[in-house]
Amino acid sequence: MADELLTVAEMGRADRAAMAAGVPGTVLMERAGAAVAAAALARWSPRPVAVLCGPGNNGGDGFVAARLLAERGWPVRLALLGEVGALRGDAAWAASGWTAAPERPVERLETGVLDGAGLVIDALFGAGLSRPLTGPAADLVMEVGRRGLPVLAVDVPSGVRGDDGAVLGCAPRADLTVTFHRRKPAHVLLPGRLLCGEVVLADIGIPDGVVEAIAPRTWENGPRLWGARYPWPRPEGHKYSRGHALVSGGAVMTGAARLAARAALRAGAGLVTIAVPPETVTLYALSLPSAIVLPAPDGAAFEALLDDPRRNAVLLGPGAGAGEALATRVLAALARDRSGVLDADVFTSFAGGLEPLALRLHDRWVLTPHDGEFDRLFGPLPGSRLDRARAAARACGAVVLLKGADTVVAHPDGRATVTTNAPPDLATAGSGDVLAGLIVGLLAQGMDGFDAACAGAWLHGEAGSTVGPGLIAEDLPEALPAVLRRLKAGADA
Numbered sequence: 001m002a003d004e005l006l007t008v009a010e011m012g013r014a015d016r017a018a019m020a021a022g023v024p025g026t027v028l029m030e031r032a033g034a035a036v037a038a039a040a041l042a043r044w045s046p047r048p049v050a051v052l053c054g055p056g057n058n059g060g061d062g063f064v065a066a067r068l069l070a071e072r073g074w075p076v077r078l079a080l081l082g083e084v085g086a087l088r089g090d091a092a093w094a095a096s097g098w099t100a101a102p103e104r105p106v107e108r109l110e111t112g113v114l115d116g117a118g119l120v121i122d123a124l125f126g127a128g129l130s131r132p133l134t135g136p137a138a139d140l141v142m143e144v145g146r147r148g149l150p151v152l153a154v155d156v157p158s159g160v161r162g163d164d165g166a167v168l169g170c171a172p173r174a175d176l177t178v179t180f181h182r183r184k185p186a187h188v189l190l191p192g193r194l195l196c197g198e199v200v201l202a203d204i205g206i207p208d209g210v211v212e213a214i215a216p217r218t219w220e221n222g223p224r225l226w227g228a229r230y231p232w233p234r235p236e237g238h239k240y241s242r243g244h245a246l247v248s249g250g251a252v253m254t255g256a257a258r259l260a261a262r263a264a265l266r267a268g269a270g271l272v273t274i275a276v277p278p279e280t281v282t283l284y285a286l287s288l289p290s291a292i293v294l295p296a297p298d299g300a301a302f303e304a305l306l307d308d309p310r311r312n313a314v315l316l317g318p319g320a321g322a323g324e325a326l327a328t329r330v331l332a333a334l335a336r337d338r339s340g341v342l343d344a345d346v347f348t349s350f351a352g353g354l355e356p357l358a359l360r361l362h363d364r365w366v367l368t369p370h371d372g373e374f375d376r377l378f379g380p381l382p383g384s385r386l387d388r389a390r391a392a393a394r395a396c397g398a399v400v401l402l403k404g405a406d407t408v409v410a411h412p413d414g415r416a417t418v419t420t421n422a423p424p425d426l427a428t429a430g431s432g433d434v435l436a437g438l439i440v441g442l443l444a445q446g447m448d449g450f451d452a453a454c455a456g457a458w459l460h461g462e463a464g465s466t467v468g469p470g471l472i473a474e475d476l477p478e479a480l481p482a483v484l485r486r487l488k489a490g491a492d493a
């Protein structure tokens with residue numbers, strides 16, 4: 001499946017470009033409806049179907065699918081929101097194909113159309129959804145849910161907004177969603193992703209060059225994006241050529257920096273120094289045999305460690321304790337030519353204003369807030385998670401990774417990815433520290449900020465899935481070798 005995600009506007013441009021290149025809209029619609037019918041035939045045994053059509057082209061796809069399924073002998077009832085006479089353009093053409101057979105009426109959109117149905121095809125609204133579902137459309141969607149009928153959604157479950165996956169009013173929970181040409185953000189962002197069920201991407205004959213011309217800026221995260229630049233160890237390499245991460249450890253919440261340091265090592269950093277309060281050296285050293293544990297009694301001592309340019313990537317935040325001391329360390333790290341990750345307590349330490357950070361940050365730094373931390377640092381920004389992460393990256397000049405079940409990574413230049421492989425088991429203490437550690441480990445090896453953030457988020461998700469139920473954060477670095485082995489096998493193929 002292609003990784004690009006097209007906004008609704010970009011998909012509209014793709015449709016228009018295809019038509020300008022000589023593919024008529026009716027041909028696109030016929031192929032879209034055929035893909036829906038094919039998906040129904042492939043997934044379900046023959047059964048009575050209720051096709052719910054809306055007033056636009058999404059409904060047009062429904063008319064085509066209904067005709068094709070009826071031609072295959074499936075009992076099909078079709079109901080339309082509005083009047084057939086009010087349909088325009090390609091949708092009117094598609095409707096005429098259905099009504100051409102006198103035994104195929106167009107029913108009013110009422111719940112009775114569901115009686116006897118063993119499958120619902122939801123073709124009410126797609127890209128054109130402009131307001132919350134109300135009236136008969138909402139009644140039908142609610143009734144489909146009450147009856148527990150299987151649902152095949154055309155393009156998106158009706159009520160799910162294409163650009164952000166938000167539900168306007170209500171939306172059915174689909175078993176299968178057939179979308180066209182490229183997926184939209186709604187197929188990967190929550191809650192949309194959960195309502196789509198399995199997503200099938202159908203080729204409706206829009207030439208590939210069209211996507212290249214549109215140059216989309218959003219992708220589903222995966223190794224196809226960054227795998228070619230993954231910093232695999234080279235035969236002639238040695239530990240000094242694999243980067244040296246510096247992790248700042250705290251006095252009380254010592255687990256956070258230890259988890260991060262271990263993850264940085266597992267991600268392949270040649271060396272990891274963890275700078276800790278002197279009274280905790282033994283504790284850190286005993287649990288991290290492969291890391292260098294050094295005492296840093298104060299800011300000056302930490303700066304002395306920073307001054308060694310071989311320590312090329314820095315992690316600040318996990319277990320650090322918010323406040324002036326942490327803020328000073330952050331600014332000291334940013335004053336040097338380093339890459340790094342800012343996490344956790346850093347966001348509280350700079351909650352008063354972004355300016356001191358924004359002045360010094362650049363795109364070899366990655367900020368990894370969850371939603372609460374994000375709002376603390378950037379304020380409540382409008383729009384989807386994609387919009388907000390992009391705006392934040394632009395505002396601070398660094399890569400922003402907005403954590404969640406649908407983690408977004410955004411670069412200040414507007415590129416963004418959505419990560420979809422994170423299992424819910426990852427919602428556990430210390431999981432974010434591991435993520436920060438993975439990213440700093442990759443930065444230390446020379447990956448750029450965007451690649452390191454994307455690769456870190458994806459590896460984190462894969463490690464989480466490898467462990468599965470019962471996962472605790474300590475398991476994640478240990479799961480990494482198996483994940484990397486699989487990645488390498490794929491990358492080498």
Ligand SMILES: NC(=O)C1=CN([C@@H]2O[C@H](COP(=O)(O)OP(=O)(O)OC[C@H]3O[C@@H](n4cnc5c(N)ncnc54)[C@H](O)[C@@H]3O)[C@@H](O)[C@H]2O)[C@@H](O)CC1
Nearest residue numbers: 015028029032056057058125126127128129130131132155
């Ligand atoms: N040539 C094309 O543009 C193609 C479009 N395709 C299909 O066309 C869809 C987009 O078609 P449209 O742009 O016509 O949009 P939709 O079919 O999603 O809906 C547009 C209509 O619904 C109305 N509407 C929006 N929200 C409403 C609400 N909550 N309650 C009541 N009415 C509401 C709008 O006023 C408009 O009349 C895609 O999702 C896809 O399924 C496919 O056929 C492939 C080709």
Ligand SMILES: [K+]
Nearest residue numbers: 125154156158
């Ligand atoms: K739909």
